[in-house]
Amino acid sequence: MNQVIMLRPTQSPIVFIQQLGRGLRKAENKEYVVILDFIGNYNNNFMIPVALSGDRTYNADTIRKYVISGNNTIPGASTVHFDEIAKEKIFNSIDKIRGMKSIIRESYISLKNRIGRIPLLYDFYEQGEIDPLVIIKEYKTYWQFLEAVETGKDSCKLNDQEKLILEYLSKTILSGVRPSELCILKEFLDKDTISTNDVRRELEYEYDYFITDQEVEESVKVLQGHFVSKDDEYQKYKFMNILRPDGERTMRSVEAYQRCLRNEEFNAQIRDIIKVGLARYKDKYTKGKSEDTPLVLYEKYSRRDVSLLMNCGKDLSSTMYGMSRIGDDVFIFITYHKEEAEEGKNYADGKPDYADAFEDNLIFKWDSQIGKDNRSPYMQKVLTAPRKHLLVKKSDAETSFYYMGQFDIVESADSQKEDNSGKMKPIAKVTMKMHYPVREDLLRYLQSNISKENKAV
Known part of the structure; x- marks a missing residue:
């Protein structure tokens, strides 16, 4: 045809x-x-x-x-x-x-008719239907979506603890940005006790992924519900009771989680999350890593993802703004096309860095926050970091950033900029040189004018 x-x-x-x-x-x-x-x-x-x-x-x-x-x-x-x-x-x-919910339902009906059964999340991923993360964003868990779309049909019920576990895991590890937590859960499907050596061998053999002792410890904490941004979230998820350390290099699943896994429906949902997460990792994040960093060049990451990959112990996204220093690494987060300022203001509130732009595929010009020159603690965090990373998104409508790679600072000059009150304030004008030339299609996309695109928003 x-x-x-x-x-x-x-x-x-x-x-x-x-x-x-x-x-x-x-x-x-x-x-x-x-x-x-x-x-x-x-x-x-x-x-x-x-x-x-x-x-x-x-x-x-x-x-x-x-x-x-x-x-x-x-x-x-x-x-x-x-x-x-x-x-x-x-x-x-x-x-x-x-109407994303109606699009999700249409995709579900189409897929169900095609495969002749109630689909799993992995079926959406494998068959190229709507992205499973879109479903989770709208419904929190795939189980909750199934309850909404398959109304009136007999189904195995989940208790509150099982629903809580599915909600947390869907939010935290389904995206597959790293495989550690997923492999730990996979090992616990058939065992009550596992060793870190078992996890290491699985990660090395299946994904060519080498896990540090620190990441093992942080992965355990993630699966214990620690990876949250607020205390009320931790109070909610700390009762999941999935696993606990059991000796120096051993982990044990708690009895409450073992009981949950004996529920056939819950077991199927957990296996589905693991399968989707590991497939996403294998397809999106196994290639493109460079320079001793867990981030893949030109893939998209949220601030939450960066917190996870850098073993921060909790979700720091609510405190990550234009710059965040994590140990020896500094991350610069850029919105390429910022919101327009209100009448009478030079900048939209919280978005003053209008000078941020690529000169070409290697050189990026960046202005620090207003009031922060080279002598400020803010800029010292940037200047002294052994590793410096740039992440860019096109507009404020986005929550995730393209990872552009590491850069070196060619020049950082003290200057001044007028704030929204009309006062001249110190800033640092920074010239960065990327370690790798930015991919042409991505650079063209970021630089394209979006005034017409956002006209109807």
Whole structure:
């Protein structure tokens, strides 16, 4: 099939993707496909880049990136081009994306009909349906989603402790940014007691991942409910009772958790979380690490992820702003296109660094916080850090940052900048040089003008 004619109107992104996907299937001697859309569903034309990119996060920032840099993000010799009028219409459509729960339900029904049973989260991941993390963001746990979508059907119930464990693990380790906690849980599926050597061997053999003694200790604390940002969260999750240290290099699952695992439904949900998390780690985070850092170049990380990967002991995201020093590492978090300031102000509150920008694919210019020159403790944390990392997101609508890698400071000059009160305050104007040239498509995306894109927000 090298021609698809759209004659069936649909408001469903899932159905649209399926229709378009039929024409995108490979076949011998098939060099191209022509799509003729006689319906013109312009309100939902964000579905076009979703279908072409294969990304199922339905993340507005990711869709925009594909529209701007599509030729650099699809494999092989394929190319895609959106003219300026098409871009503007798609951007306006992206800004109006609503109703993720209905999109999730459509994806669920489609997948259930295709595989002939109630899907697991891993089925969504394996089959290229909607990203499992999108489901968790909307429903907290996959079990909670199933209760909502499969109403009126007999199902095995979970008790409060089991629901609490699933909520915490879904929030904390499902993303798969590191495999340590996932492998520990995997070992406990069939054993009451495990050794750290068992975990080390599994990580080295399956994922070429070498875990330090500190990370073993921190992973245990994470699974004990410590990885939270507020005390009330810790008070909530500390009663999960999953495991405890049992000797110098041994861990034991507590009896309460063993009882939970004997519940067939809970056991299945735990196995599903482990399977999705480890698959995500293997697909996204096993390649691209460099320079003795757990972060992968150009992957996206939240501040919470950075807290986990740097073994902070708890979620420090609420205290991480433009700069955060963790041991020998300093992390600079940049929003490339910041919110517009209110009338009468030079800067949006808390977003004063309008000078932050790449000059080219190696040089980045950064202004410190207003009031912080090179002599300030703030800048001393930056200047004296043995390892310096840059993370960038395009706009304030995003919660995650692209990891751009490590940098060296070429120059840091004291200067002044006018604050919102009209007073001149000291700052440091910093010139950074990246260790690796920034990937072209990502640089083009970050530098692209988004004034039209955000017009309808």
